[in-house]
Amino acid sequence: MTTAPRTYPSYAIGAVGAVLLRGSEILLVKRRYPPGRGKWSIPGGAIEPGEKLVEAARRELREETGLDAEPLGILWVLNNVVYDAKGKVLYHYVIVDVLFDSSTIKGELKPGGDVEDAAWMSIDEAVARGDVSRTVKKLIERIKKHGVTVVPVEGVDFESTQA
Numbered sequence: 001m002t003t004a005p006r007t008y009p010s011y012a013i014g015a016v017g018a019v020l021l022r023g024s025e026i027l028l029v030k031r032r033y034p035p036g037r038g039k040w041s042i043p044g045g046a047i048e049p050g051e052k053l054v055e056a057a058r059r060e061l062r063e064e065t066g067l068d069a070e071p072l073g074i075l076w077v078l079n080n081v082v083y084d085a086k087g088k089v090l091y092h093y094v095i096v097d098v099l100f101d102s103s104t105i106k107g108e109l110k111p112g113g114d115v116e117d118a119a120w121m122s123i124d125e126a127v128a129r130g131d132v133s134r135t136v137k138k139l140i141e142r143i144k145k146h147g148v149t150v151v152p153v154e155g156v157d158f159e160s161t162q163a
Contacts, residue, residue, distance in 0.1 A: 017044035018061035057098035073150025
């Protein structure tokens with residue numbers, strides 16, 4: 001099976017983010033690789049073929065932070081396009097952010113997979129820092145403006161045996 005290139009893609013790549021909020025803190029990871037290398041971001045990554053949204057978000061949460069939790073629903077969908085210096089699409093991800101229930105956290109926080117670090121950060125600190133991704137800042141702005149509301153995950157994934 002051939003996979004689409006992540007840089008200069010022919011089409012948008014489906015991805016997930018795993019959002020964990022605990023009081024006035026948000027769980028963030030420091031990216032080891034582009035896009036966003038060296039930036040603090042939401043744990044997440046590309047959806048693997050055949051993988052359900054919640055399964056993908058949960059897998060990314062475990063791989064990147066060592067934590068597991070129960071999903072509450074879809075918090076946000078972001079069409080993230082990054083252009084190169086010549087204006088050509090360098091990266092294009094459609095990211096579905098899944099909110100997890102912080103009261104159900106299991107495991108021990110430790111960075112793994114393709115991240116350098118994982119930490120709880122205050123929301124105010126995340127907004128103020130220069131090394132937090134713009135997508136995290138947009139998510140925090142959305143939460144401050146609209147509160148935390150989710151679309152339930154039941155029925156979101158559809159499977160078919162027909163082409």
